[in-house]
Amino acid sequence: MQKRILIVEDESSIREMVAFALRKADMEPIPAEDARAAQQAIATRRPDLILLDWMLPGMSGLELARRLSRDHLIRDIPIIMLTARGEEMDRVNGLEAGVDDYVVKPFSTRELIARIKAVLRRSQGDDGNGMLEAGELRLDSAAHRVQAGSEVLILSPTEYRLLHFFMTHRDRVYSRAQLLDQVWGGSVYVDERTVDVHIRRLRKVLEPTHMDRLIQTVRGTGYRFSETP
Amino acid sequence: MQKRILIVEDESSIREMVAFALRKADMEPIPAEDARAAQQAIATRRPDLILLDWMLPGMSGLELARRLSRDHLIRDIPIIMLTARGEEMDRVNGLEAGVDDYVVKPFSTRELIARIKAVLRRSQGDDGNGMLEAGELRLDSAAHRVQAGSEVLILSPTEYRLLHFFMTHRDRVYSRAQLLDQVWGGSVYVDERTVDVHIRRLRKVLEPTHMDRLIQTVRGTGYRFSETP
DNA sequence: GCGCATTTTCAACATTTCGTAACATACCCG
């Protein structure tokens, strides 16, 4: 199934080059040259991923990203930011706005494609209806329900958000700070150790079904969600 | 070590401009104005990368690329295509004659150099994503995971940093002092022999998969990471 | 305001990692 990729970029040469590369990789490019066009395209075509230039005429890419992540229907669309070198990409700002990855210009088209695939893969198991799967685990975000096999699991709100984040961001380490940003929201101050406790809780819920193996500790760095040990 | 870059381009002004930029970037340009000259240059000088104009007098760049990828000795030389904007790029779609990247004319030499470097890096086992490969070894820096074949290897934080450094700095000796600087960070005081111990630990992890051969001792100097003994 | 579910903090406990030192082995050169 062809993935639709929205390209929000004001320079037409870059837009064209990326569109070219996307087609070659069997994806469907949707070009947009500013935030207005982007928003319209999102509403009408619902892309699977958004490529967002950091600097845009009118509204900055970051601002647009923030707006998008505010809208619940859109927030699960992953975003990759395109930034010019040295264009101080404050990583934290990006994380707050729900940006999934960065690519620094100038980039090779192959690298860009690889990153796009990586991000799409990470949010895989998402069949478009908000059904996420990993191992025996199934998370139905529409119904807000989690199952392991036929077992229904009861999660607290935070546990649920944490698991949901992990299932849409697999095979990647996240530090405690990053998890706090993403799962708790950037504007709360809580001890980093709190993350450990919730990890523990989540594991405890998953333990009876052996799905706790999906949540892995990366010593010295943070935690990771992955099917491979 | 200087990289040899073959420039196949009929317009001499572009050839010269690119050659100039390449020299400035410490690479060695090999100019060729048509397919015949290109093939001869490939046979005699074996370039590390080929810049190929889309439109050439006689044989088109695409046709040349196809021929090259047919030859097993040549097929792993990466190719970057130079195309004019709108030069029926869509036709490239399934063709895919082993082209690694392409740059749309007019391009800035700075961008071109950046792309060249990216492609060269990739051919050294760095896919630009933080996926590093060497032999059977694969290090995924996003997931913070190391595999040898399908085997997952467990590394301590320092072992991981050390391996990561080596995989991004191959074929070069580093003294213990340099390794301490780069891997431990300049502001720590530890005995140089500590490096030996960590090398030993890393080797031990790699031993079962025979990948310890990648870490080589250079007596009197330090250590080196290389695929060739 | 009260009771309940949830979240956060805290601190004891368990495990891993690290640097050092001591000993073993390999290599070089006269």
Add this chain to the structure above:
DNA sequence: CGGGTATGTTACGAAATGTTGAAAATGCGC
């Protein structure tokens, strides 16, 4: 061949890091 130096190997205690249970704090509906 033998001494001297460089590197390999191992063991051990201290320090860093992760885990865990329980208590304290918070927030929410009634």
